[in-house]
Amino acid sequence: MEKKTIVKNEIVKNGIHGYSAAETYIAPKEPAVKEHLEWFMGLKLGLMMHWAPGCQMGTYESWPLSAGDGSWSQRDVDWTDIETFKQEYIDCNKTFNPVKFRPDRMAEFAKKCGFKYLLFTTK
Structure with missing residues (x-):
């Protein structure tokens, strides 16, 4: 090689x-x-949370939208066809309304679990 x-x-x-x-x-x-x-x-130990509209679908961030990564990122997609799934993902911003978002509780829980930092990735 x-x-x-x-x-x-x-x-x-x-x-x-x-x-x-x-x-x-x-x-x-x-x-x-x-x-x-x-x-x-x-x-050493940190917790990274992805917080975005697509999370409500239980996906790997936006990777399922990439055909090149479909072999691993789309295996859990339960839609009839990938184009329908992609549109559903794109439309998630219309229903994402995290009214119960409590970052203080997330930070407290992470600290109790021994995490030294908490990182949010968002879109």
Whole structure:
């Protein structure tokens, strides 16, 4: 198997660091960034919650919309056809109304479980 050589410019474009494999990781040079990264890595255990309209469908974020990721992201989709599912997903914003959203309770629960941070990803 041929090992692909990744050029630095493929990883960092316009100052934005994209995904890289561990063996090609480019560590940040700025002292403040390095210090914050060390602090964050020391936290160890965190809880990440995806909070968006599509969550009410029980999907993997918006991955089921991507045909290229369909082999794993659409296996739990229970619709007659994927186009119907995609439209249902797109329309979720019309019914997403989290009136019982209690981030204080989520944070309290996460803390009781030993999580050191709670991260919400949203759309």
